[in-house]
Amino acid sequence: MEKGKHSLTWREKLEKEMLPELVNVPPKWSTLIGKGRMLIPTPLLVDAAVRKIPKGKLATVNGIRHYLADESGAYMTCPLTTGIFLNICAHAAEEDKINGKKRITPYWRVLKEAGQLNPKFPGGIDQQAAYLRKEGFDIMTSKSGKRFFVKNYEQNVFY
Numbered sequence: 403m404e405k406g407k408h409s410l411t412w413r414e415k416l417e418k419e420m421l422p423e424l425v426n427v428p429p430k431w432s433t434l435i436g437k438g439r440m441l442i443p444t445p446l447l448v449d450a451a452v453r454k455i456p457k458g459k460l461a462t463v464n465g466i467r468h469y470l471a472d473e474s475g476a477y478m479t480c481p482l483t484t485g486i487f488l489n490i491c492a493h494a495a496e497e498d499k500i501n502g503k504k505r506i507t508p509y510w511r512v513l514k515e516a517g518q519l520n521p522k523f524p525g526g527i528d529q530q531a532a533y534l535r536k537e538g539f540d541i542m543t544s545k546s547g548k549r550f551f552v553k554n555y556e557q558n559v560f561y
Contacts, residue, residue: 412494416445424476438477443470443484449491451561455511457537459560460552462513463488469561488512489522496524510534517555 410418423442427435451466466488467479492509499506510533514520519530519541527550531541540553552558 412490412497415490416449416494418445420444422447422474424474427477435478441471441474441476441479443479443487445487445490448484448487449507452491452507452509452512455508455560458558460511460513460555460558461561462515462559464515465559465561466512492523513552513555517551519550
């Protein structure tokens with residue numbers, strides 16, 4: 403590493419100064435999903451949406467994308483940047499916890515589609531499952547034993 407340079411902390415990545423953008427849905431995508439405006443969110447926008455999920459409730463990544471699109475008047479929210487920024491807010495939350503913060507972004511309440519746990523979150527499936535069990539959710543395993551889900555997650559969806 404060069405002298406005087408440091409890699410950014412997760413918190414610095416989360417708070418990186420940037421503005422959301424509304425762009426046209428890329429032509430390659432528009433044939434599959436339709437034409438319209440697409441929101442390119444910011445890490446802080448994704449983080450704010452996750453912070454709104456109350457204890458005892460869950461959200462899917464697509465639910466968050468739909469919420470952000472509705473809030474901005476867009477047709478859709480970019481799935482790629484949303485996923486990247488969700489990962490940043492999850493790691494920033496764990497960094498905050500290590501630094502002594504008591505109230506952190508409840509990223510573990512965000513599930514992949516069909517209620518699936520996210521192996522890319524900090525601590526992987528085990529940590530997300532532990533947080534969810536602590537909040538009273540039951541975790542099931544797929545027949546193959548490779549994927550994990552929240553049982554009856556649909557009953558607790560916030561968005």
